[in-house]
Structures are given as structure tokens and as C-alpha cells.
Amino acid sequence: MGYKAVGLFSGGLDSYIAVKLIQEQSIEITALVIDLWSHERTVKNRLSEDVKKLGIEYRYEEITSVFLERLMEPWWGYGTAVNPCIDCKFLMMVKAKEVMEEIGAEFVFTGEVLGQRPMTQNKQVMNMLEKKTGLEGRLLRPLSAKLLKPTEAEKAGIIDRNKLLDIQGRGRNRQFEFAKSNNITGYHPPGGGCILTYREYAAKVLDFINYSDKAQPDPEDMEIYKYGRHFRISRDLKIIVGKDDEDNSILEEFSEGRGVIDLRKVPGPLVLLEGAAQGENLETAASIALRYSKIKKDIGTLVVYISSDGKESSVATRDIKDDELERLRIKFDRNKLEEIRRKTLNKQRMLRKKYL
Ligand code: SF4
Structure with a gap:
């Protein structure tokens, strides 16, 4: 045999x-x-x-x-x-x-x-x-x-x-x-190698752990982490800004259930929204979009169409300085990872004890 x-x-x-x-x-x-x-x-x-x-x-x-x-x-x-x-x-x-x-x-x-x-x-x-x-x-x-x-x-x-x-x-x-x-x-x-070992990718997973209401990311979330520039505007809003035309068209495929800011008359990147885009949050998101648009600088007001709301609105914008942009950018923070490690040590022990 x-x-x-x-x-x-x-x-x-x-x-x-x-x-x-x-x-x-x-x-x-x-x-x-x-x-x-x-x-x-x-x-x-x-x-x-x-x-x-x-x-x-x-x-x-x-x-x-x-x-x-x-x-x-x-x-x-x-x-x-x-x-x-x-x-x-x-x-x-x-x-x-x-x-x-x-x-x-x-x-x-x-x-x-x-x-x-x-x-x-x-x-x-x-x-x-x-x-x-x-x-x-x-x-x-x-x-x-x-x-x-x-x-x-x-x-x-x-x-x-x-x-x-x-x-x-x-x-x-x-x-x-x-x-x-x-x-x-x-x-x-x-x-x-494995994408989970990349700091840039890990930053987005850590952001999910810190801010998402969902119990776990779905495969679509994991895919989106590979594209665009990710910014955490507030606890309620994250935006993803396409880096180039290829990025824009890939991100567009994920717009259903999220929402997109369309800059209407300004040629610019595709901006995916995760969360509530209104008031100051929307102004910041539109200002970041403007910064990555062909115009690159502030023009005072911007007409945007938010696909998730189905309406056009006029948004006040401002110049986003480099330090603000960097503060909002989702980037790897070793301290955050260490904090999660510390916080979850007991849970890990408990899970191993329970299931093994
Ligand atoms: S999580 Fe670790 S073991 Fe699994 S594929 Fe990634 S590097 Fe390999």
C-alpha cells in the first residue's frame, strides 16, 4: 500500500x-x-x-x-x-x-x-x-x-x-x-515576504484596532491597506487618498459602502471615506485632497460631491501644512504596538488556557 x-x-x-x-x-x-x-x-x-x-x-x-x-x-x-x-x-x-x-x-x-x-x-x-x-x-x-x-x-x-x-x-x-x-x-x-511584517501596512491594521467598531477587518479592508495614503482625521473619519491614476482606479472599486469625495472642477485624487464626513472633518479631508490635487494649494472654497450623501456642497478649505499632514497620516508607531502587546498579554494567556 x-x-x-x-x-x-x-x-x-x-x-x-x-x-x-x-x-x-x-x-x-x-x-x-x-x-x-x-x-x-x-x-x-x-x-x-x-x-x-x-x-x-x-x-x-x-x-x-x-x-x-x-x-x-x-x-x-x-x-x-x-x-x-x-x-x-x-x-x-x-x-x-x-x-x-x-x-x-x-x-x-x-x-x-x-x-x-x-x-x-x-x-x-x-x-x-x-x-x-x-x-x-x-x-x-x-x-x-x-x-x-x-x-x-x-x-x-x-x-x-x-x-x-x-x-x-x-x-x-x-x-x-x-x-x-x-x-x-x-x-x-x-x-x-508577508505584508503583515511591513511597518507601513501594520500601521493601518493598528489604526483599525484602535478605531474601528468592527470586531475584525474583512478581506476588503486588508486589501485597501495596500493602496493610497491613509489619514486619520478624527475618531469618526479616516480618508484614503489615491497616489496616482492606477491607485485611484483600484480604490474606486472599494467605494461602495464607503463614499468618495469628488472634487468636481478640480483635477485631483480619488478620496475614499471611512466614517462621517461633515463639518471640520470634511473641511480637513477636502483640504488634504486639494493639497494632492493638480492645484496643490488652497483656493478658499471647494465644491465637492460626497457620493455616500448623494449631494454636492461647498466646503471651506485651508492650507494644510506639512506638520499637520504628518500628524494626520497613519504611520507605524512602535509605542502603540507595545501598548497593545502589554494590554493583551493576560488575554493571550487566558485564550491559550481556555482553548489548548
Ligand atoms: S503571519 Fe508570520 S507565519 Fe504567517 S505568513 Fe506572515 S510571516 Fe509567515
Whole structure:
């Protein structure tokens, strides 16, 4: 009887090597691609093509709702920005376990490398995740396997431990050498990385945590954070100002349910509204829009059309000075992140105690 395994697959070199090492031991592999919050179609297609070329089964699962819940309330906290990496790994492994049980596979494997990432790929966290996800003895990390406890599959001889590797650390030379000598091509170069680790992006998530009435952002919110200049005008109003024509047309797609300030006679950026645009708030929003318009300076009054109200109004504007603009801009504030960390420590402990 052939043995089966489920491999978490990201399309990066480490996951390619992991697949290669398991494939060589005649194991039937299902590559599991996990989507945290709506992968762009191109990513989805690209990974399914990768998997096809490797000649293994492809399985796509999205965990948006539970992931965004954890983004707001991680059980193990955030990394350098708002990346809840331990929670993220936990959820992926739980999903992999579900798939493993569903298809009757022997084990789950990942491309993790001991010591490669300080938060999640140290022995203590790796062991903890294995235990807490219910994958004890059934989670194989082929790239570092010789440095870790043998799994059930190795003990049972389903997998020959001698053919696995002992890579550790952040260097990539061993992986590149392995790829070269094993003719592994087509993997996606590192770079880009997870957007939650970017400070500019994290700033918008932190703003959501501080000001939104919603329990968690939805995929559309997460998408909008990638575009435009974001300003917090007041507790009740946030605006997003398109950076260029491309940005404007992308942001326009998100206008339903939000509202847009149309500058009517002034050629300017698209301004998306989140919240109540009236009185002083509207004046500030219109003044910022003016500053990023072709005119660039104040003209005293501006006729704007607010799509959410369905009416045109004349708004008094003013020159927005650089320091005011910077004060209103949503930017990364480490102190805010630290404050959230401190405030949520007890909650994290409580959640872990309750659910694990
Ligand atoms: S860096 Fe991003 S994708 Fe990677 S484990 Fe952390 S949260 Fe998940």
C-alpha cells in the first residue's frame, strides 16, 4: 500500500526541497496551499501550476475568517509588526491535520528550517506547535529532520531518516546547493515576504484596532491597506487618498459602502471615506485632497460631491501644512504596538488556557 503525506506548500525553495525529499521516498504527496485572506487570483493560479509541474496533488484551503480573528487577538502575540506568526503556523498546521485525516495520510510535512525564523522556528516553539496542534509525532520537517526527534513515520520505516537533511540557521547556501545538485528549478525567490511584517501596512491594521467598531477587518479592508495614503482625521473619519491614476482606479472599486469625495472642477485624487464626513472633518479631508490635487494649494472654497450623501456642497478649505499632514497620516508607531502587546498579554494567556 502506498503511503500519503500532506505538505504545506508556499512555492518557496524550502517547500520545493521538502517536497523533493518526501517524493524521493515514494510517498504520495498532497501539496496544501493555505490562503490567509483571499489570495490574489494570480498567486492561486501560480501555485497550482507549480504543484502540477511537481506531479503531486494540489489542495487549496482558505482560513480567512479564523486568521483575521487571530490577527485581532493572537494567542501568542505579534512579531516585529502585526504578524501573529505562531498563531498563523498553528492555524495552518491544524488545517493540514484536518486534510491529513480526511485523505488518510500518515503525516504532515513542512519546509521549516530550525533556527531560520526567531519567532516560530526555534526548537521550543516547533515542539510546542507539534503538541498543541495534535500532530505530535506526525509533523515532519525534512530539511532539519536529523536535528529533531524522529517522527512516527521515521520510526516505522515509512521514511528513511538518513535521506533527510540537517539544515539549520538563516543562511540559504545549503538550500541553493541542494537545489542545484537536484535540479530544482521554478521555485519563487525569497523577497516580498508577508505584508503583515511591513511597518507601513501594520500601521493601518493598528489604526483599525484602535478605531474601528468592527470586531475584525474583512478581506476588503486588508486589501485597501495596500493602496493610497491613509489619514486619520478624527475618531469618526479616516480618508484614503489615491497616489496616482492606477491607485485611484483600484480604490474606486472599494467605494461602495464607503463614499468618495469628488472634487468636481478640480483635477485631483480619488478620496475614499471611512466614517462621517461633515463639518471640520470634511473641511480637513477636502483640504488634504486639494493639497494632492493638480492645484496643490488652497483656493478658499471647494465644491465637492460626497457620493455616500448623494449631494454636492461647498466646503471651506485651508492650507494644510506639512506638520499637520504628518500628524494626520497613519504611520507605524512602535509605542502603540507595545501598548497593545502589554494590554493583551493576560488575554493571550487566558485564550491559550481556555482553548489548548
Ligand atoms: S510571516 Fe506572515 S505568513 Fe509567515 S507565519 Fe508570520 S503571519 Fe504567517
